[in-house]
């Protein structure tokens with residue numbers, strides 16, 4: 001597939017070659033979210049595009065309100081992702097894609113930039129909001145990642161909302177599964193993620209997905225792998241990725257954004273641009289998008305897929321909600 005590079009900044013730092021460009025104001029809070037990268041967003045009809053943007057706007061409002069009221073970045077990330085998980089428009093929670101066996105296996109992770117605490121779940125089948133279960137793994141166990149039946153059992157023990165597999169059945173995902181099976185193509189649109197900086201100076205990141213349509217049973221993507229699909233460290237940034245997960249795992253993409261900032265002192269826009277154009281080869285399945293909020297409140301949202309559902313806002317009043325370039 002021919003991939004077109006595009007990028008979109010929520011603050012005026014487009015093509016900045018140094019870290020701070022013109023705008024030296026430090027945002028007191030900042031938030032960015034995505035609903036997955038892929039050209040399919042542009043193929044929706046006008047009503048569907050409007051509904052998608054409206055859902056992004058609602059999610060953004062949820063997160064922004066928490067941050068403006070002095071709430072934590074972790075709460076903002078979790079609540080924004082829960083909203084997107086509950087909306088069948090996105091490939092996470094309710095709208096999770098079908099795997100090759102006609103079932104649904106969901107992945108999610110969350111990370112606290114204060115101390116690199118993190119939690120993740122992979123391959124859960126009965127959990128309405130995997131992001132909240134990931135947070136429970138982080139806060140109530142000594143582990144980082146629970147998978148499969150054990151993760152579902154943990155969900156039951158913790159009393160989180162459970163659903164049966166029919167809850168995840170949607171006509172749209174079913175049709176996509178049929179098309180993908182026939183055409184042997186890939187489909188990875190709709191994963192959701194959120195990154196935030198709160199007024200206390202703390203960063204958090206989270207990602208949640210149904211994975212790839214027609215994926216093998218048991219397949220785990222980058223979204224629940226800390227350092228691949230999600231990363232947060234107060235010293236650098238918070239990152240959430242979307243795209244063909246195998247390539248994000250191979251290249252430790254989310255951590256690479258942070259490492260480039262920490263060790264190479266690379267401006268975040270440049271770091272993400274290089275990763276999406278050089279590290280990931282869009283002609284070889286290296287398709288995807290990355291959203292970042294830095295410890296200074298800078299936001300960058302970039303993708304090499306022609307489109308990515310996304311939204312961002314910060315305390316300076318800048319705001320963006322978009323699908324295409």
Ligand code: ASP
Nearest residue numbers: 188191211221242243245
């Ligand atoms: N990264 C997800 C995965 O590979 C899919 C996506 O972001 O669309 O599971």
